Amino acid sequence: MVTIKDVAAHAGVSTATVSYVLNGQGSIPAETQRRVWESVTTLQYHPRHAARAMRGRSHTLGVSIARGYDRLADPTAAEVLAGMADAASQRGLSLLLIPRTDDPAAGCVQVARSGQVDGVVLFDPEHADARLDALVAAGIAHVCIGQVGAVWVTHDVALGMTQAVQHLVHLGHRAIGLIAPDPELVSSDWYVESYMAAMESQGLMVPEGGVLAGGRREADGEAAMAELLALDERITAVIAASDELAYGAMRAIRDAGLVVGRDVSLMGFDDLPPAAYLQPPLTTMRQPRYDMGVAAIGLLEAQVTHATPAQTHLVLAPKLIIRASTGQMVMHDS
Amino acid sequence: MVTIKDVAAHAGVSTATVSYVLNGQGSIPAETQRRVWESVTTLQYHPRHAARAMRGRSHTLGVSIARGYDRLADPTAAEVLAGMADAASQRGLSLLLIPRTDDPAAGCVQVARSGQVDGVVLFDPEHADARLDALVAAGIAHVCIGQVGAVWVTHDVALGMTQAVQHLVHLGHRAIGLIAPDPELVSSDWYVESYMAAMESQGLMVPEGGVLAGGRREADGEAAMAELLALDERITAVIAASDELAYGAMRAIRDAGLVVGRDVSLMGFDDLPPAAYLQPPLTTMRQPRYDMGVAAIGLLEAQVTHATPAQTHLVLAPKLIIRASTGQMVMHDS
DNA sequence: TATAATCGGTTAATCGATTAACCTCCCACG
DNA sequence: CGTGGGAGGTTAATCGATTAACCGATTATA
Numbered sequence: 001m002v003t004i005k006d007v008a009a010h011a012g013v014s015t016a017t018v019s020y021v022l023n024g025q026g027s028i029p030a031e032t033q034r035r036v037w038e039s040v041t042t043l044q045y046h047p048r049h050a051a052r053a054m055r056g057r058s059h060t061l062g063v064s065i066a067r068g069y070d071r072l073a074d075p076t077a078a079e080v081l082a083g084m085a086d087a088a089s090q091r092g093l094s095l096l097l098i099p100r101t102d103d104p105a106a107g108c109v110q111v112a113r114s115g116q117v118d119g120v121v122l123f124d125p126e127h128a129d130a131r132l133d134a135l136v137a138a139g140i141a142h143v144c145i146g147q148v149g150a151v152w153v154t155h156d157v158a159l160g161m162t163q164a165v166q167h168l169v170h171l172g173h174r175a176i177g178l179i180a181p182d183p184e185l186v187s188s189d190w191y192v193e194s195y196m197a198a199m200e201s202q203g204l205m206v207p208e209g210g211v212l213a214g215g216r217r218e219a220d221g222e223a224a225m226a227e228l229l230a231l232d233e234r235i236t237a238v239i240a241a242s243d244e245l246a247y248g249a250m251r252a253i254r255d256a257g258l259v260v261g262r263d264v265s266l267m268g269f270d271d272l273p274p275a276a277y278l279q280p281p282l283t284t285m286r287q288p289r290y291d292m293g294v295a296a297i298g299l300l301e302a303q304v305t306h307a308t309p310a311q312t313h314l315v316l317a318p319k320l321i322i323r324a325s326t327g328q329m330v331m332h333d334s
Numbered sequence: 335m336v337t338i339k340d341v342a343a344h345a346g347v348s349t350a351t352v353s354y355v356l357n358g359q360g361s362i363p364a365e366t367q368r369r370v371w372e373s374v375t376t377l378q379y380h381p382r383h384a385a386r387a388m389r390g391r392s393h394t395l396g397v398s399i400a401r402g403y404d405r406l407a408d409p410t411a412a413e414v415l416a417g418m419a420d421a422a423s424q425r426g427l428s429l430l431l432i433p434r435t436d437d438p439a440a441g442c443v444q445v446a447r448s449g450q451v452d453g454v455v456l457f458d459p460e461h462a463d464a465r466l467d468a469l470v471a472a473g474i475a476h477v478c479i480g481q482v483g484a485v486w487v488t489h490d491v492a493l494g495m496t497q498a499v500q501h502l503v504h505l506g507h508r509a510i511g512l513i514a515p516d517p518e519l520v521s522s523d524w525y526v527e528s529y530m531a532a533m534e535s536q537g538l539m540v541p542e543g544g545v546l547a548g549g550r551r552e553a554d555g556e557a558a559m560a561e562l563l564a565l566d567e568r569i570t571a572v573i574a575a576s577d578e579l580a581y582g583a584m585r586a587i588r589d590a591g592l593v594v595g596r597d598v599s600l601m602g603f604d605d606l607p608p609a610a611y612l613q614p615p616l617t618t619m620r621q622p623r624y625d626m627g628v629a630a631i632g633l634l635e636a637q638v639t640h641a642t643p644a645q646t647h648l649v650l651a652p653k654l655i656i657r658a659s660t661g662q663m664v665m666h667d668s
Numbered sequence: 669t670a671t672a673a674t675c676g677g678t679t680a681a682t683c684g685a686t687t688a689a690c691c692t693c694c695c696a697c698g
Numbered sequence: 699c700g701t702g703g704g705a706g707g708t709t710a711a712t713c714g715a716t717t718a719a720c721c722g723a724t725t726a727t728a
Binding site for chain 2: 713714715716717
């Protein structure tokens with residue numbers, strides 16, 4: 001293993017000089033700098049990360065992704081992660097996946113307290129998340145993906161819901177139902193409230209029993225949709241709070257002998273890759289996943305370096321993607 | 335920041351004793367150990383990772399995921415990553431996402447040479463991968479996901495292809511086509527050769543023009559399928575080398591006015607979550623993604639610790655998932 | 669009786685890089 | 699001529715943990 005001493009010896013200077021050259025500090029004449037850099041490249045020298053980290057920061061950020069319902073295998077998460085990875089790389093930071101142990105909160109604190117990471121991104125915060133409490137208690141810099149805690153990044157659910165309802169209203173729909181997310185997810189209330197507000201601003205009544213807590217998986221969406229179809233009041237359009245819920249809802253509609261986009265209009269929220277390949281292709285609100293990852297790293301780095309975060313949260317706009325699962329409302333014979 | 339000195343002072347012993355207790359070495363009487371551990375917990379001491387890493391290993395493994403066609407946002411990759419994350423956690427290792435810079439090869443070497451990681455998982459090796467060459471040249475421990483290099487983990491393409499062809503033959507198909515992967519992917523040849531072998535062992539001829547290099551995305555599958563449908567010889571079943579290719583192929587079949595599973599049987603390779611929700615649901619070979627991640631970490635750790643790897647590669651079996659996109663062959667009027 | 673091992677620890681060297689403090693030489697200025 | 703000051707470095711302390719070597723007293727072994 002080649003160290004700074006080897007470089008110093010090779011270049012005929014002291015280790016201090018090498019260090020100054022490497023870090024662009026001190027007043028080293030160009031000729032000496034050239035010699036040092038030459039030695040660095042010929043010896044293939046790479047400063048030891050551990051030795052650097054002993055003084056100052058580790059230049060590594062941690063990402064906490066819970067187990068259980070596996071967010072890591074969720075394409076939504078993967079895209080956010082891609083954004084974080086690129087943003088971190090660009091700033092010369094590394095990303096560490098925080099070990100997924102039995103006690104995630106302890107894991108987050110341990111990895112930060114040990115100086116392995118300078119800050120933590122909380123990927124999938126839930127209501128009363130033990131990790132968040134632990135990070136706050138330990139005074140560790142952190143950012144949440146989702147509207148929770150003090151510093152967070154999220155997509156604009158209110159704006160998305162407004163656009164969704166407007167889209168359906170333009171198509172002539174009045175009786176619009178909602179399959180809400182798992183109530184355990186922090187954003188759940190926001191979906192429901194945004195939907196209510198959007199309906200009200202359009203002068204529409206929320207159908208009785210027209211708002212159902214869905215869950216997370218396709219099966220949950222299927223069950224919820226079946227319930228919505230059984231209501232007294234005929235619902236002509238449904239907004240699912242995620243694409244995955246919409247997949248299930250679509251199946252339920254088909255199983256009921258109805259046609260998606262004609263008898264019942266259906267919208268998702270996500271725009272996952274397969275959405276365009278469903279039959280019919282799914283109208284959905286595309287979330288700015290990649291950008292959320294980028295933004296999260298930005299907020300976290302600001303916290304780590306400046307201690308006084310200029311910005312505590314960021315709300316990024318989603319985008320309405322119109323496909324064939326929503327269509328003009330048609331009159332039915334009663 | 336609480337250090338080992340603080341713990342030593344609090345427990346009334348030397349720092350060496352604390353270190354021995356922490357690492358379970360030396361012969362420290364139970365009573366002293368108790369005192370030390372008590373101090374550790376009351377002071378909330380976490381050993382500095384950097385200081386530990388200065389001597390010995392960093393206990394961190396790197397994962398290199400290329401940019402471009404974004405594997406990180408690919409659900410296939412995410413599940414492998416989940417397996418790696420869990421396996422690493424279980425062994426007390428951390429996982430570092432290697433910064434995605436302009437020169438990935440340099441990045442891999444840098445992160446290992448600097449001691450930030452003890453070894454590297456090459457996620458998406460391609461033919462003549464610069465990263466692989468660089469890792470070999472630098473003598474850095476590494477494992478590839480996919481059959482390339484000296485140490486690797488993969489799913490059993492040959493077995494999968496055999497089962498796929500058998501399945502189709504049982505349904506009465508004889509003219510079976512293949513939409514192969516992007517030729518740039520290392521496993522591409524393996525798919526084609528396995529398909530050939532499977533056909534031969536079933537006593538079948540490969541239809542002329544029945545093997546097409548697909549690509550990676552849905553659109554590639556769509557184009558390839560359109561070509562297959564235009565062949566002189568009527569092809570009644572098609573194996574796509576990935577689910578994503580199958581999505582596109584399905585669309586092409588529909589666009590040609592044919593019914594998937596009746597006029598043309600179609601198989602994928604992956605079993606991504608949406609496969610079950612396509613219309614019709616997709617018959618496919620489920621890849622042992624999670625287990626591949628687990629296995630990769632195992633092979634890499636063995637390399638890092640024992641220097642002489644007991645095992646250099648692992649081939650995991652896929653599983654045939656039969657759904658409605660494949661069906662009994664029906665006779666057509668010519 | 670001489671030698672060696674055990675006990676419960678301690679002391680101090682060490683890992684590799686950073687950086688404050690200092691050193692020497694040389695030139696300019698009063 | 700003496701002094702100040704910059705240019706171009708060097709020396710050595712430091713970060714926090716690990717670990718080989720060692721301590722003196724006691725007991726077991728040859």
